Amino acid sequence: MSNQNVENEALSLNEMLQIRREKLKKLQESGKDPFKIEKYEKTHQTGDVKDKFEELEGTEVSLAGRVMSMREHGKASFIDIQDEDGRLQIYVRQDAIGEDSYADFVTYDIGDIVGIVGTVFKTKRGEMSVKASSVTLLSKSLQILPEKYHGLKDTDIRYRQRYVDLIVNPEVKQAFITRSKATKALKEYLDERGFLEVDTPILATLAGGASARPFVTHHNTLDIDMYLRIANELYLKRLIVGGFEKVYEMGRMFRNEGMSIKHNPEYTAIEVYQAYADYEDIMKLTEESVAYMAEKSLGTTKINYQGTEIDFTPPWKRLSMTDAIKMYTGVDFDKIDTDEEALAIAKEKHLEITPGMNRGYVINAMFEEFCEEHLIQPTFITHHPVEVSPLSKRNPDDPRKTNRFEAFVNTWEIANAFSELNDPIDQRQRFMDQLKQRELGDDEAHVLDEDFLNAIEVGLPPTGGLGIGIDRVIMLLTNSPSIRDVILFPTMKPIVKEEKTEQ
Numbered sequence: 001m002s003n004q005n006v007e008n009e010a011l012s013l014n015e016m017l018q019i020r021r022e023k024l025k026k027l028q029e030s031g032k033d034p035f036k037i038e039k040y041e042k043t044h045q046t047g048d049v050k051d052k053f054e055e056l057e058g059t060e061v062s063l064a065g066r067v068m069s070m071r072e073h074g075k076a077s078f079i080d081i082q083d084e085d086g087r088l089q090i091y092v093r094q095d096a097i098g099e100d101s102y103a104d105f106v107t108y109d110i111g112d113i114v115g116i117v118g119t120v121f122k123t124k125r126g127e128m129s130v131k132a133s134s135v136t137l138l139s140k141s142l143q144i145l146p147e148k149y150h151g152l153k154d155t156d157i158r159y160r161q162r163y164v165d166l167i168v169n170p171e172v173k174q175a176f177i178t179r180s181k182a183t184k185a186l187k188e189y190l191d192e193r194g195f196l197e198v199d200t201p202i203l204a205t206l207a208g209g210a211s212a213r214p215f216v217t218h219h220n221t222l223d224i225d226m227y228l229r230i231a232n233e234l235y236l237k238r239l240i241v242g243g244f245e246k247v248y249e250m251g252r253m254f255r256n257e258g259m260s261i262k263h264n265p266e267y268t269a270i271e272v273y274q275a276y277a278d279y280e281d282i283m284k285l286t287e288e289s290v291a292y293m294a295e296k297s298l299g300t301t302k303i304n305y306q307g308t309e310i311d312f313t314p315p316w317k318r319l320s321m322t323d324a325i326k327m328y329t330g331v332d333f334d335k336i337d338t339d340e341e342a343l344a345i346a347k348e349k350h351l352e353i354t355p356g357m358n359r360g361y362v363i364n365a366m367f368e369e370f371c372e373e374h375l376i377q378p379t380f381i382t383h384h385p386v387e388v389s390p391l392s393k394r395n396p397d398d399p400r401k402t403n404r405f406e407a408f409v410n411t412w413e414i415a416n417a418f419s420e421l422n423d424p425i426d427q428r429q430r431f432m433d434q435l436k437q438r439e440l441g442d443d444e445a446h447v448l449d450e451d452f453l454n455a456i457e458v459g460l461p462p463t464g465g466l467g468i469g470i471d472r473v474i475m476l477l478t479n480s481p482s483i484r485d486v487i488l489f490p491t492m493k494p495i496v497k498e499e500k501t502e503q
Contacts, residue, residue: 013144017143017144020109020140023109023140024140027104027140032137034138034139037136037138040062040064040138042062042063042064042115043061043062043063044056044061044063045085046065046082046083046086046088047086048085049063049088049120049128050086050128053120053128056120057120057122058119058120058121060117060118060133061119061120062116063083063116063130064081064114064115064116065082065083065088065114065116066081066082066083066111066113066141067079067080067108067111067113067114068080068087068110068145069110070108072106075093075102076094077092077105077106078090078091078092079114082170086170088128088129089127089129089130090116090118090129090130090135091123091130091131092105092132093131093132096131096133097135101135104137105135109141110145111144111145112137112140112141113137113138113141114135114138115134115135115138116132116134116135117133118133145167155484156492159484159492160492160495162488162489172485174478175474175485176488178298178474178477178478179297179474179477179486181296182293182294182297182473183250183268183293183470183474185292185293185295185296185297186289186293187250188296189289189293190248190272193246194246195246195248195272195274196248197249197250198239198244198248198249199251200229200232200235200236200239200249201229202228202229202251202252202254203226203229204227204229205224205227206227206447206449207227207228208231208446208449208452209230209231209233209234209235209391210230210231211388211390211445211446212230212231212256212257212444213230213255213443214227214228214254214255215227215228215254215255215256228254230254231253231271231467232251232271233271233391233465233467236271236273236465237455237456237460237463238452238455239273240273240275240463241456241458241459245274245275245276246274246275248270248272248273249270249271250268250270250470251268251270252266252268253266253269254266255267260483261481261482262472262475262483264483264484264487264491265491266487267469267470267471268470269467269468269469269470271465271466272465272467272468273464273465273466274463274464275461275462275463276462277462277463277464278403278419279382279403279404279417279464281464282405282417282464282465282466283417284314284315285464285466286415286417286466287312287380287407288314290312290378290473291314293473294312298477303477304479305410305479306481308376310410312409316378316380316407317377317378318379318380318382319379319380320381320382320383320401321363321364321371321383321385322363322383324367324371324381325363325367325371327371329349329366329371331345333359333362336359337359338359339359339362341359342358342359342362343358343362345362346365349366349369349370351365351366351369352365354442355441356440356442358387359387359400360385360387360400361388364384364387364388372408372411373411375408375411376409376411377409378407378408378409379408379409380406380407380408381405381408382405383398383401383403384402384404384406385401385402386400389402389418390430390431390433390434390446391420391421391427391430391446392418392419392421393419393420393421393422393423394421402418404416404419405418410476412472414468414476415466415467415468415469416466416467417464417467418464418465419462420460420462420465422456422459422460422463423456424453424456424457427453428453430446431448431449431453434447434448471486471487474486
């Protein structure tokens with residue numbers, strides 16, 4: 001397209017926008033300013049007309065929605081309006097609403113929001129419709145919606161202007177309805193089993209409970225740096241110390257890390273803690289609760305994700321981390337006892353060798369590099385090395401391992417859980433080991449939280465804990481290829497307008 005054509009197209013768009021403003025001005029000058037209307041009484045949704053047509057045929061209804069199409073035929077017109085339920089055809093005749101009202105009506109634009117009072121009927125072609133007796137302009141759209149057939153396909157614009165995306169791509173709305181049903185179901189599952197929903201700080205003086213880089217902000221009055229939470233684990237365990245036996249919290253977490261189709265800096269997770277339970281109990285809770293989410297939101301525990309059939313029906317497959325490595329690489333780390341042997345294998349497999357790397361870190365790196373890609377059906381990977389599990393209880397049969405699991409689906413980790421470490425002496429040493437990793441350059445290693453150590457010195461009962469990444473589960477349930485498809489307003493890079501340089 002030539003520069004002249006681009007300029008002409010832009011001019012045409014600007015003219016159309018100006019025409020809409022002029023229409024609004026005329027309405028306001030004639031005392032018909034739509035923005036002065038505060039309320040409109042609706043009796044039905046468009047879905048009611050379709051679902052209860054036989055009951056409603058011939059009766060008067062009051063609807064409201066956005067004009068999505070207009071077809072004018074002289075003194076009669078058809079429009080489609082869209083509300084939360086969907087679209088419905090409206091038949092508007094001049095002799096039914098009055099000459100003056102019809103003259104105003106034909107100046108309305110696609111995108112305007114209108115109120116309709118009329119009678120439910122079926123056209124000669126058999127389409128369920130409403131014959132209008134009055135049409136009220138409730139809000140004037142001063143922008144232009146994307147063209148009907150091409151729609152809004154640019155994903156960047158879709159995510160930035162989600163409000164337009166929801167209008168012109170109705171299937172997008174369904175994903176968020178499914179999300180709401182699924183998260184409600186998860187809470188319902190926990191509530192019915194005696195868990196208490198609680199709230200813990202989002203802003204704190206320490207960022208602990210996970211291995212991640214936090215967002216840092218500053219509290220002016222206290223003149224101290226504070227952190228958006230990377231996890232709520234340590235606060236929830238404090239509540240178990242205090243005497244609550246079953247607690248959970250669903251909310252936003254914040255990690256100052258990369259962005260991808262599976263990662264958003266701000267995301268939703270749920271953490272669940274149960275006193276006097278172990279990781280085996282939590283494993284059962286995990287598979288049952290995720291299956292319950294699927295059943296309640298979709299009516300089935302079997303889904304199709306991007307062409308792959310996935311079955312959430314419990315029980316899920318269980319596989320230790322070292323067994324998974326042996327299965328997919330042939331290397332048996334249960335027979336490798338020294339750091340030197342492990343590092344030699346890491347070099348042989350061309351893994352990155354980082355400062356302070358030992359056998360436990362090599363096992364974790366081997367798993368991530370060679371095993372995760374094979375975990376399509378729901379699978380619990382158990383018994384992670386103690387080095388990468390600073391809050392997990394050691395396995396009594398092999399103290400180099402922990403009683404921990406991660407749940408994988410479609411190669412993604414969707415949950416992390418363990419029998420919580422409640423030995424304050426061991427926990428302090430684990431934190432000290434993490435500090436050494438920070439000194440070696442790992443800025444995602446855990447910080448030392450003295451108050452949390454004090455809490456478990458007071459006494460933390462045997463406890464099972466769980467964290468589920470809600471957004472990833474919703475991606476699976478809604479067949480969404482990107483995490484941005486299941487977050488209403490995902491994090492986006494700001495648009496920077498280039499300044500014109502002088503010639």
